[in-house]
Amino acid sequence: MPTSAEKTPARWESLPSWLLTQTANHAHRLVAEAFSSVGARGYHYRLLATLEECGPASQAALGRRSGIHLSDMVAAVNELADRELVERAPDPSDRRRNIISLTAAGKRQLRQLEKKLAAGQDELLAPLSPEERQRFTELLSRLLDHHTRRTGTPDEPWR
Template identity: 40%
Template sequence: MLRAVNEPVNAPRSQPVDESPDERDAAPRPPQRLRSLVSWQAGKVSTIGARATARHMPLTARADFAVLAALEEFGALSQAELGRRLGLDRNDISGTVTRLDATGSVDRRADPGDRRRNLVTLTDAGAARLQEIQHAADQAQAELLTGLDQAERRALQALLAKLLDAHRPEPA
């Protein structure tokens, strides 16, 4: 049943090193106190995912992907609304949209009905770019999930989704 992980945590030893010979070359384990912190685990998983991602695309493509995906799924949005959907600061959205606009992936223009807003629209080029990034992301995802079988992947994803649902109303 996947071993409880939670266990005691209170087993500090004090020999300077020790290293029994059969784990000399094995991977050094992080301390139990960290291994039992979900927030630490999630952070590590995130950076491993980032490393895998970086092998398939420039890092900045991650922000692009988020914006493009939102536009594809919800249609044209203002930048503030993008921020709310994605859980990002509107400050940071600004830069990403600028980049996407410069490469023609997106069309940004003042909303005629409310000139405070910028209406951001997905272009055909943007849709194509979205597909590219999705492809790279799938590969990175596959690398990240090595070691988990189908059922475990689905379970993990479902649990993370449920956790996130419980926290959603905090955009930034």
């Protein structure tokens, strides 16, 4: 079998779910490496970005907006607070809450992460032409929208 054993077409390799999850792994790896080069990971970026976008908020609110599970917020906020990228202060008007806010250093870090992120996108989409990139993200958006709408949005007060 000098030559026959080499090829491994593997029939599942053309399945959308396979293509999707594997490509996502590469994407994740690219971004994670970029982030870790400045000592951060995905949750940190999401948190910082959400904070800048919506302003100071409680952990629960941040979690909902950034899609991070409440259970994981504690550690993520701790890590950010340890590096003083974020500040945790009690809410005087509701003693259950901590109000998380972005520090100047946090904002700088966010700029760094955004730079890394942008580079990552480019590396990720390298083999695609601008038009293809657009179609790709458009299709992805439709898919994601469809599925989050069906399962992932229990926040609507539906009223």
